[in-house]
Amino acid sequence: MVLVLAIGDLHIPHRALDLPPKFKSMLVPGKIQHIICTGNLCIKEVHDYLKSLCPSLHITQGEYDEDARYPETKTLVIGQFKLGLCHGHQIVPWGDLDSLAMLQRQLDVDILVSGHTHQFKAYKHEGGVVINPGSATGAYSSITYDVNPSFVLMDIDGLRVVVYVYELIDGEVKVDKIDFKKTATVATPSTH
């Protein structure tokens, strides 16, 4: 059982002051094995905060990030799954499933995590699963009205991944979960 936090589009301090207190109290160090972050933190303080939650931190470049050295895309292997990460402003049309599926094929990954639209999404298609963790701070977006703060926690266990989405709606944290199973792959070296 490997816990992976997918989070992004915080836009601190341009569009938001901080993570919602209810989220902050849930995210404690030592519980999560990996963090994958879609980008747009935007400042070093946020980077350091995420790093303090978990040293295995993977970030891709958002268009407002202060640090310009994050990669445009990133792939990593966790257990039996290959994960791909990309902020998403590079994929036109923004939020388009088919275009994201193309990126997924290009990166050759089972799970593609991307952001930019500030709207949580998790859907399965032929090539795998596409997840958008939304904006952890509920930051303003030109694409989505009424953004609720959200983030995703993936529990990777063998060939199965359970995706938990945490959304802050009207001051309460609501949790939903989605199950995905993949067909057995050729043996790949696994890293936790």
Next chain:
Amino acid sequence: MIGNGIDDEDKWLAEGIAGIQHNAFYMHRAMDSNNLREALKYSAQLLSELRTSRLSPHKYYELYMRAFDELRRLEMFFKEEDRHGCSIVDLYELVQHAGNLLPRLYLLCTVGSIYVKSKEASANDVLKDLVEMCRGVQHPIRGLFLRSYLAQVTRDKLPNITSEYEGDADTVMDAVDFVLQNFGEMNKLWVRMQPQGPGWVKEKQDKERKELRDLVGKNLHVLSQIEGVDLEMYKDTVLPRVLEQIVNCKDELAQYYLMDCIIQVFPDEYHLQTLEALLGACPQLQPNVDIKTVLSQLMERLSNYAASSPEVLPEFLQVEAFARLSSAIGKVIEAQVDMPIVGAITLYVSLLTFTLRVHPDRLDYVDQVLGECVKKLSGKAKLEESRATKQVVALLSAPLEKYNDIVTALTLSNYPRVMDYLDNGTNKVMAMVIIQSIMKTNTCISTAEKVDVLFELIKGLIKDLDGTSVDELDEEDFKEEQNSVARLIHMLHNEDPEEMLKIIYTLKKHIMAGGPKRLPFTIPPVVFSTLKLVRRLHGQDGEVVGEEVSATPKKIFQLLSQVIDVLSSVQSPELALRLYLQCAEAANDADLEPVAYEFFTQAFMLYEEEVADSKAQVTAIHLIIGTLQRMNIFGVENRDTLTHKATGYSAKLLKKPDQCRAVYACSHLFWIDDQDGVKDGERVMLCLKRSLRIANAAQQMAAVTRGSSGSVILFVEILNKYIYFFEKGNPQVTSTAIESLIELIRTEKQSDHITPDPASDAFFASTLRYIQFQKQKGGTMGEKYAAINL
């Protein structure tokens, strides 16, 4: 020299102790054989050791304690009249025959205490007698110990309301008189302590005097324990006489110690009721007395009193505690002209703490304290000394902590005036404290007026104050500051759009003075706050009948334009470009075509003129394409102009692969999935074909320059785009076209000059898998895909 002195002292002490022990031995023998005369003789000799002048107070005390122990035994012997056969009255007479004064007086005190206890004479007469006679010893150390002995042995014999000693003639008053007199004499002796011998040093003398101070202070303690001393008596007799003694002795050390004693020893309710007298004494004290510590102690005790017993709060008002303390502090500060500024401010901090504890609802009092502080600080230059500035920060932080709410602090008119006196560095520290307080308490600042006051307060962070320049700052610190200000901006909010707009205008006014280094931090949050406001106004574009409404999207976009324009002139063109695009989208949603067009124009101009870095250009052009793709408000002409520009710039990116990708991204500009959206199949295909040509050219260039053609990845990407539009139903993308492209890729992969690339191989493979998957889907999709032969 001093070393010798100490050695000598030890020698003398040892001699003295030996003398006492020697005589004590014989005295015990005499007592055992009930021989009064002998006992007296040896006791007198014993006590003579206390006549020495050679010992320091510390050593004298040791000697005294030995003698004291022996006197206790003697006292017991005296009490047993049947053993020595002498009545107390006679004994009292007898001991007066002792040769030397000091032993005589010790013996008299010892007998006197028994005399009182026997009730054969009026306690008062005996006590009066004793206290008078002790006057005979004027040597400070000897006199102090003697009187201390007197106080000690009479302590439990004082006439008291509940004691057995109260008779008609004896009242509490007499007991009080006795103690006060002893106290007065002891104080005089103490003050008079002169330097002893050669080589004395003031510090040493002070130290010795300090060792003796508890002897004097003890009397006050005794006074406080006399039950009959109620508030009345304290107010009318005790306090005035003690204060008289304190003021008249004109001794710094004594004054400080005794004022402190009074405050510690007597109950707080008494202090509250005698504030006038107590405070009245303060300006009369010697100039060097650390009266501010005394006052601070007093205020602290009163604060704690108020905190522990809220029912006494009305009393505070009744005795006008605040007014008296405030005025006393003023007088002290005025009188002690040499008091350093840090001292004055510390006093105000104590007064403020008192006020916040005792009268937290009286904001006028709090403001008054700040006002007094301003008066004290005015006429001087800004504070430089760090202790003083620390105290000012403490002064300003206290209301924040107490009220937990910056808004309350903002109503204190003197608050900003105090801040003005801080040096720039401390001003900024204080500003950060204020911001932290707001964020910690999640306070929302909801009117333009309050925003104005707040930003005036924190102006050290907002702009360069006189004499400083941003360049002097450490970069990390500066970033932290500005990010804090940026976060603060999100705490400024009002649901009413008119008020929110006023807030934004006020914000803009302050921010714009920040200078080129600050604007890149502060403008984005302002822009996004404003965009949120615009969104709230959707559908409310009209004027309310009869009212002039300034919060219209149009006006707000004008504001935004001005603000972002400033950003582009301070060397943040990429940021400005992104913000223009955000505004363009917002204008699109607000149905304002010309406004949206204008924003695109600005974005393009920045791209043309300012974005030079090739990597930045790639990101920028994708942002432009992505935004443009979502625009549904443009008429044909405007749309054409903008898409033409976008495609043109895409093809002019520096690196061929970047060109290729940007151009095929542009294909989406001509196909919008909405029902009314543009679906121009031909122009889509034109873009895709163009990108294919670029990919080819890239291959050829690579072959020429590097000897191998690089990978087929671009072709695979374009293939995926073909498939995308094929699925969407673009008639121009035929199955044949797809088959040809697949064939092309296969050929390229097999040719010699291709560098094998596992990534593009995998991509190609998964693309083919996808096609296969779609073919097997059945239904319309399956039919479509049936045409493609792999």
